[in-house]
Amino acid sequence: MSNEELTERVRGIIAATQHVPKEKITADSTFQELGIDSLDGINILFAVESEFNINIPDDAAQNIRSVRDVIDGIAKLIDAGQGGQAAVRA
């Protein structure tokens, strides 16, 4: 899966979870800019874990503050072997 595909899927997840237009979300958006607070963050992580079939460690989750952090975190977990088919599905 390319970085562009991964970014698109993450933007889609955040848009659906937060009920905001996907166009408002860029890879460089911070959670603060998007009005995403701690509880919203939990729901995004739940959705990401479900979509990519990965488990985000608690300590890593605490440091996620932007869309880029989410994308990079997913990429690392996929590179480490998590995700399987869910991670490569376009």
Next chain:
Amino acid sequence: MTAASLIEGGAAALCASAGVLAYAVRVPSASLLAPSACRGVRTRPAIALTFDDGPSEATPALLEILARAGVLATFFQCGANVRRLPAITRDVAAAGHEIGNHTDTHPMLQFKPRAYIDREVAAAQETIEQFAGSRPRLFRPPYGIRWFGLAEVQQRHGLTGIMWTTLALDWKLQVHDVASRLMRGAANGAIFCLHDGRGLQPRPDVRVTLEAVRAVLPKLMEQGFHFEKVTDILCPTKN
């Protein structure tokens, strides 16, 4: 395995997956049917007290115990109980406690269609917002039972599912046993599940809950624990 994949597998697969399904429906940490958090961060000696099924006529006594100890908690309230005792819900909110959604009429969600689950959750959202002044962000299903469709309902209402690390069993055990369970369950990020009501029953007897809470609070504080609302104990991102 996702809820969707369970459904797609058909009846045969569902039967074959009975063990998995039971796990998904009842185990607090399972997120197959609806994503839920069941503990806070483990790096701080904080515990979240949660109370389900209120408000009830006993809730003011609990508020007094918590106030004396300087403790804030999270109350998962039923919409029908809030309409019956709105002043108590106002008092809970005014005291600084957090109020979550525990459905409107405390049904078992097992085997219920998504539209039914949505009506239960939506009605409680409206009622709690009307009397507490803010819309809940947290949800706990009655009996801890999650079902297909709940994940979508939670997302639609912007709710985070919350389960627990320790179920006090305060509706059936004696004070000593409830207190023992809580002391054994004390750990960084623990979420305790107790009850200040009994479903929709008026004037429930929750003396065991009150006495157990009164007994364990000072002991846990002596051990170095402090108490936080669920939202504060979770905090996976720092804004």
